[in-house]
Amino acid sequence: MKRSGIASIKARKGKDRLVYWFVCLFSFLAMIPLFVILYNVISKGYKNFNLNLFTKGTPSSMDALMAKMNGEPIPGGILNGITGSLLIVGMAILFSVPIGLSVGVYLSENRKHKFARIISFLADLLQGMPSIVIGIIAYAWVVKPLGGYSALAGSIALTIMMLPMIIRSTEETLKMLPQSYKEAGLALGSSYTNVVFKILIPSGFGGIFTGILLAISRVLGETAPLMLTALGASVVNWNIMEPSSAIPLLIWDFYNDPNLVEMVWSSSLLLLIVIFLLNGIAKIVARKWKV
Amino acid sequence: MEGITNQNGMEPVLRFIDVSVSYTPGVYAVKNVSTAIYPNTITAVMGPSGCGKSTLLRAINRMHDLYANIKTTGQIILKGKDVLKTDPMEVRRMAGMVFQQPNPFPTMSIYDNVLAGYKLNGIKLNKEEKDEIVEDSLRNVALWNEVKDAMNKRGSFLSGGQQQRLCIARALALKPEVLLMDEPTSALDPISTNRIEELLLELRKQYSMLIVTHNMSQAARISDNSMFMYLGELVEHNNTKQMFTKPRNRRTEEYLTGVFG
Numbered sequence: 277m278k279r280s281g282i283a284s285i286k287a288r289k290g291k292d293r294l295v296y297w298f299v300c301l302f303s304f305l306a307m308i309p310l311f312v313i314l315y316n317v318i319s320k321g322y323k324n325f326n327l328n329l330f331t332k333g334t335p336s337s338m339d340a341l342m343a344k345m346n347g348e349p350i351p352g353g354i355l356n357g358i359t360g361s362l363l364i365v366g367m368a369i370l371f372s373v374p375i376g377l378s379v380g381v382y383l384s385e386n387r388k389h390k391f392a393r394i395i396s397f398l399a400d401l402l403q404g405m406p407s408i409v410i411g412i413i414a415y416a417w418v419v420k421p422l423g424g425y426s427a428l429a430g431s432i433a434l435t436i437m438m439l440p441m442i443i444r445s446t447e448e449t450l451k452m453l454p455q456s457y458k459e460a461g462l463a464l465g466s467s468y469t470n471v472v473f474k475i476l477i478p479s480g481f482g483g484i485f486t487g488i489l490l491a492i493s494r495v496l497g498e499t500a501p502l503m504l505t506a507l508g509a510s511v512v513n514w515n516i517m518e519p520s521s522a523i524p525l526l527i528w529d530f531y532n533d534p535n536l537v538e539m540v541w542s543s544s545l546l547l548l549i550v551i552f553l554l555n556g557i558a559k560i561v562a563r564k565w566k567v
Numbered sequence: 568m569e570g571i572t573n574q575n576g577m578e579p580v581l582r583f584i585d586v587s588v589s590y591t592p593g594v595y596a597v598k599n600v601s602t603a604i605y606p607n608t609i610t611a612v613m614g615p616s617g618c619g620k621s622t623l624l625r626a627i628n629r630m631h632d633l634y635a636n637i638k639t640t641g642q643i644i645l646k647g648k649d650v651l652k653t654d655p656m657e658v659r660r661m662a663g664m665v666f667q668q669p670n671p672f673p674t675m676s677i678y679d680n681v682l683a684g685y686k687l688n689g690i691k692l693n694k695e696e697k698d699e700i701v702e703d704s705l706r707n708v709a710l711w712n713e714v715k716d717a718m719n720k721r722g723s724f725l726s727g728g729q730q731q732r733l734c735i736a737r738a739l740a741l742k743p744e745v746l747l748m749d750e751p752t753s754a755l756d757p758i759s760t761n762r763i764e765e766l767l768l769e770l771r772k773q774y775s776m777l778i779v780t781h782n783m784s785q786a787a788r789i790s791d792n793s794m795f796m797y798l799g800e801l802v803e804h805n806n807t808k809q810m811f812t813k814p815r816n817r818r819t820e821e822y823l824t825g826v827f828g
Contacts, residue, residue, distance in 0.1 A: 456670040460734070463628055464741065465660035466687030474687055478674040 314548075320538075321545030329353040329542055334510050334526060340535040350536070354543050356512045357526040360427065363514060364506055364522055365496060367431035372438040373488060379439075380446020380484070381472055387451075396447070403440035410436050411501030419505055427513065427520035430506030434498060438491040445487020449480035482565025489558040493551045499524040523547050570806045572608055572791040579603035580775045581627065581745055586641035588622050588631065596622040598799040599641075604745070604792075609771055611786035611807065612779045614796035615827065620779045623796070624747050627777070628662040629655040646744050660688070663738030665748040669730035669755075671722025671737070678718040680733055681705060684741040704736040707773075708766055728759025732766065739774070746770070748778040752785065764789050783823060787811050795819045 328351070335343075335352025343351050379395065386392040414433035419425055457479060461471035477484065502508075507519040508529065523543055530539040573579075581604040588597040597619040604610050612620040622631075627645065631637040632655050643650040650658050671680045681701045685692055692700070701718070705711040710732045714725070722733055731751060738746060748767075752760040767776060767789055780786050786793050786807065793807045795816070803810060803819045814820040821827055 454668070454670065456666050456668055457672065459630060459633070460664070460666060460670045460672070460737075461683075461687055462633065463630065463659050463664035464684040464687055464737070465656045465658075466684075467656060470687045470689070475672055475674075479672070481674070 317541055317544050317548055321541035321543075324350060324539055324542035325545055329546065330358065331355055333512060334521070334529070335536070337533050337535045340533075344535065350539060352539075354523060354526050354539070354546070356509060356521045357523040357543065358546075359512050359514065360506065360509065360521040360525070361496065361523045363427050363516065363520055364430040364434060364502070365492060367428065367516065368434035368438055368495060369488070369492065371431065371435040372442055372491070375435075376439050376442025376488075376491075377446055377477070377484065379443045381450065381477070383443065383447040384450035385472075399440045399443045402436070403444070405436075407433075407437060407498055408500040408504075411504035414501060415504040422517070424517075425505060425507035425519040426517045427506050428516045430502045430520065430522070431516075433501035433505045434495040437495050437498065437501065441491035441494065442484075442487055445490070446480070446484050449483030449487070450476055452483070453479050482562050485565070486558040486562045489554050489561070493554040493558075496551060496554075497524050497547055499528055503528070570809050571603070571605065571804060572806045573605040575607065577606050580606045580646060581777075582642075582644040583623075584642040584644065586623070586626060586639070586643055588619070588626050588637060588639045590637055592638075595799050597626065597796075600796075600801045601641075602794065602801060602804045604775060604777060606775050607771055607773075608791040609767060609776045609778060609789055611790035611793045612777060612796065613781075613783065613786055613793060613822070614802075615822065616781075618796040619799040620794075620796050621749050622799075624749055624777060624779050626650075627745070627747055628659045628664055630664070656688075660684070660741055661744045663741060663743035663746045665731070665734050665738055665746065665751045667750040667753055669727055669734055671725070671730050671733050673721065673723050675722060676719045677714050677722050677725070677733060680722045681736050681740050683737055700740050704740040705733075707739055707770065708732040708736040709762070709769075710736060726759070728755050728762060731755060731759070731763060735763075735766070735770075739770075744775070746774050746776045748776060750779050750781060753781060760785075795822060797822070 326349070328349070330353060332351070332353040333356040334354065335350055339352065340350050343349065379399070383392050383396050383399075410433050414429055414436070418429040418432050422429065453476060457475055458471055461475045462468070466474075502522050502525050506522060506525070508525045509519045509521045513520045523546065527540055527543045527547070530536045530543065583600050583602050586597060586600045587595050589595050600623060612624065614620050625631055626639045627643055627650060629650065631639055639651060641651075645658065645661055648658075648661075671677075672683055675683060678701055679686065681704050682692070682697055685700070702711060705714065710729060713729060714720075714733075717724070722730060725733060731754075735746070735751075752763050755763065764785065767778070770776065771791075778790065790807045792804065793810045794804045795802045795810065795814075795818070797818055803814060803816045805815065810819065811823060814823060
């Protein structure tokens, strides 16, 4: 009896080690695509990653062909895409943050309320909604009634995509705060609004802000909904009622133009850098603002 | 209630008249409590878990308003005002509360924590007034010397006992009529507990305090009067010394001698 007990402990230890190595192996395998992407984007993108990229608009296909034949670098950049992304995503932030924050506060404060549960369920559904569907909805609701493609329509599509992430992160962060912060605030004679804005939201700032940054980094790369709403433009546009370009839209255009296809990589590199930066900041904020 | 200590023979600061609290209709956590609390006394509220002591305490500053299912009936008269018919925000400014877990606001500095009551109520103060309130309140809780050079650090940087004293200072900054404490030392080590107890005895000169406690020796050490609650009813409210030596009620005696609890 005793001996078999010892044997089984050895067997269990062996199994333990086996599982451990399997987990390590698969973790490594899962990371390979990331390294491949990084290697490709950096090695192919750095050539055109220069000042032109930030200061010039999209070159015409013809100019690019001529430059190529003369062995010169492509004479243009993605300034129209950068400004377009700033405009569209910037507006999406303006729309989605106040709405998302309010809904998140509502959900965390009325956990047992039936209406809150329905909203919470709908937010989950929205999170799983394919972005192309959101693009079509924005097309039907905004582009059609306004009579044309516009940066505004694009930002509304992105707002819809950002909302569930902001709602969730706000709700989850506020739920984690001890109930006693709220009670302590109220016990000092504070109004409920002041408790929410001066205690709860500042205390949960790290988590909420991280959620907003991650939502931004998610929609920065969205292409499909923008095709149906912002359409794209070859010049810099700051008018919200006009069609506008965006970095992912340009990447798609470059991909379809054999003379500009090299620009795919430098544009992707820029997009990746921005998204990594946002994620990095989110990590730092989440750690620094832990309460 | 003839044995209750009343330091200066004054009018009660707080009076309960037939107070009942129910969580679900027909089920009472506090049943028909009637008694009075006198100025400049410490009253310990004792009883086994679930006897309604915290529920009674939280009825005073209307914390039950937070939960729609809780109903409070009867009258609670605080300084002549019926708490249940007064605006809860006004009531809460008159009744400071200290919680079981020290809970300084994590995003505020020590300085701002003391002033939190003013900030949250939108009361504007100039720099001198602020400095004065902060210093007074922190001196009151014997924390001033320990933190006067760290005013801008976050409250959470302090030790547990210091945090709890900061929370008491935060409640005192608003100059409340009574201080309600819900097991304020149960999360603290014996040394911190001892300091808080000394502090409460000191504060008694200025304030009236109700302290819910599980700790009978704490009640014996610091309280003037004691309330013993059982199954939602106020079984006995008496001068602490009398209650601990010659309890009038058999239930009280059994609780104090550890027959149940």
